[in-house]
Amino acid sequence: MPDRSPLIRRVLPLLLALTSLAGAPRAEEPALRVTPDSLNFVVATGQTTGPLQAVSFWLSDRSRHWRLTYDADWLAIDRLTGDGSVGQMTARFRVNHAGLAPGRHATTVVAELDGMPETRVELPVNLRVFDLPVIRDVGGRKQLFIDQRFIEESENVVLKVNPPTKIGQTLDENGEVVNLGFIMRVLEDEGKYLIYHGGERIFLSESSDGIHWTRVPDVDIPIPYGIMLIDPRDVPERRYKLFNSFQREGTGDSFDPDSHGIYGYYSGDGRQFTRSSRLLPMWIDNVLIPWWDERIGKYVIFTRAQAAPESPEERRGGVANQRRVARIETDDILAPWPYDTTVPPSLHQDLLTNRHIGEILKTDEHDYQSSDIYYNSATIYPYAEDVYLMFTANFSHFVHGYHTQLRARPNQIWEDYGLIEIQLAVSRDGIHWTRPERVPYIDIGRPDEWDRWLLTAGTGLIRKGDDVLQFYSSSGHTHDSNIIRPEEYENAVEQKMGGTGIVRQRLDGFVSADVDHRGGFLETPPVVFSGRKLRLNIDTGAVGLAQVELRDAEGQPLPGFELTECEPILGNFTDYYVNWRGGSDVSALAGTPVKIHFKLNRAKLYGFQFTDE
Known part of the structure; x- marks a missing residue:
């Protein structure tokens, strides 16, 4: 490997003297801050120039030296700049991928103030070739x-x-608030919006606007917590499918492994159902979510799977983070579903676990330690390519002796007490999931509001123009019907606790790539497209700004599509076509690998699309 300058050696100590900067750290400030909190590079083997990303470092003690170290031949600092007046430095990292095998590579950049190991900050760096x-x-x-x-x-x-x-909240045909209970499935069929809802029994309501709902008479399905699917592939007589999931099939609490479990049902009208075959000889203790996944040409089922203990003794003692999300894949959703039949019965007691089927999502060390995922509400988003959304119900458990504001009910266990909020996870394939932020997607209401303390998202959504409607349910209680500080909040909303709510989301607006007022840029990997115009879903507000440049696969600006030629983008748009001085027609580049470079200032970028119009 050729010799490199001291700035780009394999192990890089940067000892930067900032002695000309005055000022002592304030006690409430960390001594060293880094943003972003990770770097993620993607590069093709044929590229001659490695990608760049910048990292900013803020030093509260500007009288000290500081140091950067890392251990990777393929990572180098391309440029180092600083603003001494505010104690900020920016390092621009470049990847040198020559000779690297295709696959994933990783290293860690460590920053710390000299002589102060307690200020150590680690910056994970991931590279995909x-x-x-x-x-x-x-x-x-x-x-x-x-x-x-x-x-x-x-x-x-x-x-x-x-x-x-x-x-x-949802309204009836007269404009009065109506509580639909737990939302099993939101569907659109033959120009009408449908909601299957209820609990121990399933009911059906219809709507033409997604706001006002009319109960369909004579639809009373005696299948507890059954979940619906409109199957686009089956014959009309079996177009509607229903699956019991929450409770054990049969009566009583005893489970008969020879006959009880998860069953499928089918119908031609979504009202009267015929039972088909047994699909799993176990029960789930929550609602499963079935979909037809056109991307892979199979049915997929997203379901709860309990964390299986290592031994019967551990099972009796309880398992932390016990509720997980798992996935089943099958060619025939009314035939028995595949699972591992070798799991010892002593470890699951007829309950579906993560040993029977592979788990795909759980809480981790970045979550509150006494929490898990109660319900998944997985959705295959139909309006963009490779977008899977999961509106998780994150269950934060109360701890005995710590959460003293809760009054425990007799004969209940503390693991069942807690609050539930809705968060968001995303995926490209329904198997590998990430959580962009650990923040509420739909937040719980205040104690005097109907949607306090416990929320779950309904599965499915309704598109109305450039908006998407979603639905959620609240019991108005904590899990297992307890009330926090009942002496204060028992009658806070005059017993009108709980109900069904509606939220409005921007079309494709679930996650965005944001740049604040300091400005920044985003550049895509090389893509090949077809079409004549580049359209964006973007919001700059009134005082933000965006411009777009098209570049070749090696990152060089393409003539006529430079930033200097781009018409400034100002405003809030769900479908904005980019214009350069030469026009908006990009069809001459169709079929050729190009990078899209976005220069952004106080902007939110949601998505892009090449179209013929």
């Missing part, structure tokens, strides 16, 4: 910035979860 032939063909399909897929290089870009707007 792929062969040039796998450049992504986006065609004319819509692409969203829900994760790092379309971010090869960036500066001051953060992926943000965007909570929807609460617009009130």
Whole structure:
């Protein structure tokens, strides 16, 4: 390997003297702050120039030296700049991928003030190298910035979860508030919106606007917590499918492994159902979510799976983080579902566990330690390519002796007490999930509001123009019907606790790539497209700004599509076509690998699409 300058050696100590800077750290400030909190590079083997990303370092003690170290041949600092007046330094990192095998590589950059190991900050750096032939063909399909897929290089870009707007509770045909109970499934069929709802029994309501709902008479399905699917592939007589999930099939609390479990049902009208076959000889203790996944040509089922203990003794003692999300894949959703039949019965007691089927999501060390995922509400988003959304119900358990504001009911266990909020997880394949932020997607209400303390999201959504409507339920109690400080909040809303709420989300607006007022940029990896115009879902507000440059696969600006030629983008748009001085027609570049470079200032970028119009 050729010799490099001291700035780009394999192990890089940067000892930077900032003695000309005055000022002592304030006690409440960390001595060293770094943003962003990780770097993620994607590069093709055929690229001659490695990608760049910038990292900013803030030093509260500007009288000290500081140091950067890392251990990777393929990572180097391309440029180091600083603003001595505020104690801020910026390092621009470049990847040198020559000779690296395709695959994933990782290292860690460590920053600390000299002589103060307690100030140590670690910055994970991830690199993915792929062969040039796998450049992504986006065609004319819509692409969203829900994760790092379309971010090869960036500066001051953060992926943000965007909570929807609460617009009130569901109403009946007379405009009165109506509580639909637990939302089993939201569907659109033959020009009508449908909600299957209830609990121990399933009911059906219809709507033409998604706000006002009319109960369909004579629909009373005696299948506890059954979940619905409209199957686009089956014959009309079996177009509707229903699956019991929450409770054990049969009566009483005793489970008969020879006959009880999860069953499938089918119908031609969604009202009268015929039982089919037994699908699992176990029970789930929650609602499962079935989908037809057109991307892989199979049915998929997202379900709760309990964490299986290592021994019967551990099972009796309880398991932390016990509720997980798992996934089943099958060619025939009315035939028995695949699972591992070798799991000893002593470890599961007829309950589906993560040993029977593979788990895909759970809480981790970044979550509150006494929490898990109660319900998943997984949704295959139909309006963009490769977008799977999961509106998780994150269950924060109360701890005996610590949460003294709760009055325990007789004969209940503390593990069942707690609050539940809705968060967001995203995926490109329904198997590998990430959580852009650990923040509420729909937040719980105040103690005097109907949607306090416990929320779960309904599965499915309704598109109305450039908006998406979603639905959620609240019991108005903590889990297992306890009330926090009952002497104060028992009658806070005159017993009108709980109900069904509606939220409005921007079309494709669940996650955005955000840049604040300091400005920044985002550049995609090379893509191949078809179409004549580049359209964006973007919001700069009134005082933000965005411009777009098209570059070749090696990052060089393409003539006529430079930033200097781009018409400034100002405003809030769900479908904005980019214009350069030469016009908006990009069809001459169709079929050729290009990078899309976005220069952004106080802007939210949701997605892009190449279209013929």
